[in-house]
Amino acid sequence: MHTTQPIEWTPEGVRMLDQRRLPAEVVYITYTDYVGIAAGIRDMVIRGAPAIGVAAAMGVAIGVERSAAKSLDELRAEFPRICDTIARTRPTAMDLFWALERMKQRFAAATSDSNDSLAPIRAAMIAEAQQVHLEKKAIDEAIGRFGAELMPREGRVMTQCNAGALATAGIGTALGVIRVAVEQGCKLTVLVPETRPYLQGARLTAWELQQDGIPLTLITDNMVGHILKTKQVGAIVVGADRIAANGDTANKIGTYQIAVLANEHKVPFYVAAPISTLDLSIPGGEHIPIEERSPEEVTHIQGVRIAPDVSVANPAFDVTPARLVTAIITERGVARAPYTDSLRRLADSSATALS
Amino acid sequence: MHTTQPIEWTPEGVRMLDQRRLPAEVVYITYTDYVGIAAGIRDMVIRGAPAIGVAAAMGVAIGVERSAAKSLDELRAEFPRICDTIARTRPTAMDLFWALERMKQRFAAATSDSNDSLAPIRAAMIAEAQQVHLEKKAIDEAIGRFGAELMPREGRVMTQCNAGALATAGIGTALGVIRVAVEQGCKLTVLVPETRPYLQGARLTAWELQQDGIPLTLITDNMVGHILKTKQVGAIVVGADRIAANGDTANKIGTYQIAVLANEHKVPFYVAAPISTLDLSIPGGEHIPIEERSPEEVTHIQGVRIAPDVSVANPAFDVTPARLVTAIITERGVARAPYTDSLRRLADSSATALS
Numbered sequence: 001m002h003t004t005q006p007i008e009w010t011p012e013g014v015r016m017l018d019q020r021r022l023p024a025e026v027v028y029i030t031y032t033d034y035v036g037i038a039a040g041i042r043d044m045v046i047r048g049a050p051a052i053g054v055a056a057a058m059g060v061a062i063g064v065e066r067s068a069a070k071s072l073d074e075l076r077a078e079f080p081r082i083c084d085t086i087a088r089t090r091p092t093a094m095d096l097f098w099a100l101e102r103m104k105q106r107f108a109a110a111t112s113d114s115n116d117s118l119a120p121i122r123a124a125m126i127a128e129a130q131q132v133h134l135e136k137k138a139i140d141e142a143i144g145r146f147g148a149e150l151m152p153r154e155g156r157v158m159t160q161c162n163a164g165a166l167a168t169a170g171i172g173t174a175l176g177v178i179r180v181a182v183e184q185g186c187k188l189t190v191l192v193p194e195t196r197p198y199l200q201g202a203r204l205t206a207w208e209l210q211q212d213g214i215p216l217t218l219i220t221d222n223m224v225g226h227i228l229k230t231k232q233v234g235a236i237v238v239g240a241d242r243i244a245a246n247g248d249t250a251n252k253i254g255t256y257q258i259a260v261l262a263n264e265h266k267v268p269f270y271v272a273a274p275i276s277t278l279d280l281s282i283p284g285g286e287h288i289p290i291e292e293r294s295p296e297e298v299t300h301i302q303g304v305r306i307a308p309d310v311s312v313a314n315p316a317f318d319v320t321p322a323r324l325v326t327a328i329i330t331e332r333g334v335a336r337a338p339y340t341d342s343l344r345r346l347a348d349s350s351a352t353a354l355s
Numbered sequence: 356m357h358t359t360q361p362i363e364w365t366p367e368g369v370r371m372l373d374q375r376r377l378p379a380e381v382v383y384i385t386y387t388d389y390v391g392i393a394a395g396i397r398d399m400v401i402r403g404a405p406a407i408g409v410a411a412a413m414g415v416a417i418g419v420e421r422s423a424a425k426s427l428d429e430l431r432a433e434f435p436r437i438c439d440t441i442a443r444t445r446p447t448a449m450d451l452f453w454a455l456e457r458m459k460q461r462f463a464a465a466t467s468d469s470n471d472s473l474a475p476i477r478a479a480m481i482a483e484a485q486q487v488h489l490e491k492k493a494i495d496e497a498i499g500r501f502g503a504e505l506m507p508r509e510g511r512v513m514t515q516c517n518a519g520a521l522a523t524a525g526i527g528t529a530l531g532v533i534r535v536a537v538e539q540g541c542k543l544t545v546l547v548p549e550t551r552p553y554l555q556g557a558r559l560t561a562w563e564l565q566q567d568g569i570p571l572t573l574i575t576d577n578m579v580g581h582i583l584k585t586k587q588v589g590a591i592v593v594g595a596d597r598i599a600a601n602g603d604t605a606n607k608i609g610t611y612q613i614a615v616l617a618n619e620h621k622v623p624f625y626v627a628a629p630i631s632t633l634d635l636s637i638p639g640g641e642h643i644p645i646e647e648r649s650p651e652e653v654t655h656i657q658g659v660r661i662a663p664d665v666s667v668a669n670p671a672f673d674v675t676p677a678r679l680v681t682a683i684i685t686e687r688g689v690a691r692a693p694y695t696d697s698l699r700r701l702a703d704s705s706a707t708a709l710s
Contacts, residue, residue: 202654218654219668222609256584306558307573308565310565
């Protein structure tokens, strides 16, 4: 399956598709240092929890690769600064912290093996970041296969925001499920809420689906209830930024109300996300920090002011309680309520179930 | 109470505030014939059901005033064309048809009195249109007084779209309720969903409240659920474009899902609308025609393309079932379930209860 690549490791540096400029322009930016990658994550050149994880891993790798450190001690001293800079970008995305932790562990192992030679450490970090990327792609394919079985054979499905290739650096989580279902012969039309304020649905999901030739209908976020009431919709599938131990799911703002509306209209509501999105350290969604973004995202669209200069709320995410989630689709299988048990079992199960 | 006037009868013609250009520019257009007024309604220079009613009445009046007819027979022949042109603009707004019916009745009475002199007919039609406007203002004040008693003494309230002065040519219906409550000393902050695609919340309601110095917080339409879940909201009050005999309410797209979310969070959900919005000829909301507007309203914002060229749905209204409506606030009092009884009683009661 051909899909757009939002991030690639290249000899010149880390190449990202600038998602802020889609769909008007397809522009790539090549970052040659970790500070640039941190800025790229923060400024949403790349977004989507799994893709942020890949970017974070590559950011650490390029930070080590291009470090001016002359000795292992100098590199060890610099390393936390690299990780901290990348950590202080998007607070909600679990994958960001998961990727940083993984790169820290690899760094610890590589440096403990090393006899003050930096070259093997640099090579190990680059290889690890590329491995993270490859694993993300395999994970998406597995999520897609498990999720496709839950899609209707034909008819309408709905998603939210962009949990596609642009968000994951694979085939996507929610859109991966839809892509595999379509590949397997399901005749689906995708309802795409535009997802204000950042318009990931209108700009990214609509663009991705159009590129793939999958039929879609773009709607505004306030049409969801009306559509579910007046049209047959077979399933809703969304991504996740973080999932608590009890199944409470943080995802793009608007997801919670879509889940309430799905429940009201008896439409199955699925979350598709990698195991790395699970945060078993927190019992419930009330512990997930919610990023508040700048008012200008609401008062301006593409630089054009649409509202007077007034007070604005701009929470980037919300939390959907587990009771509204029909199932959580992971690369290791499908979890259903009670999630505290089912998610724990999946988390404990061997990743080799993937193959 | 000083509020913006979206429409005025002037010696030069009918002066409208061009709501399409708010909040960036405050521009007035003076229409000197009924064809222009019909275009103004259709193109949303003026919008909001009650204001459309006033515009329709003034449109008929100016059509008669400026008619080239030389005799009563010629005027009688032209009159249906004037009314039909104005009728074929916005199909959902009940007030449009109510105002046309009233002007038709006045025309019938005036022409039956007349001895082929056109001047008194012209004067009668102008007076009737101005009377419609004055009545709308009185109606808003009465709705405001009844509704203010249902508002919290302090805290957050929410509205949707613009059911304000700009929508009614008075103090507004939903915003009239909030204005009177604030005047009476309630300390309210108004949550204003931006109301895509046309952004009446961001452009008009935020502007009106800012002009009046009433505190507000602008949100995107997909934040409603999250806000209701995480913040205390005391009441939601919206306008209506048409109310069926059983209380089912057509209003701006997004209203239905706000009502579902209000019900989920046990927040009272009020509809504020004049009796003229009632359509007792239809038993339930399934008979209300829903206007589908152009895809460009979704794919472009203020002329800037925000989505690729894909299929779009753009229903301008939705229907909220009566079971989700806590009460309907009219100028004759507050109706509660069962609405088939309470609305019929209010419709049958004398309009003099207004005074």
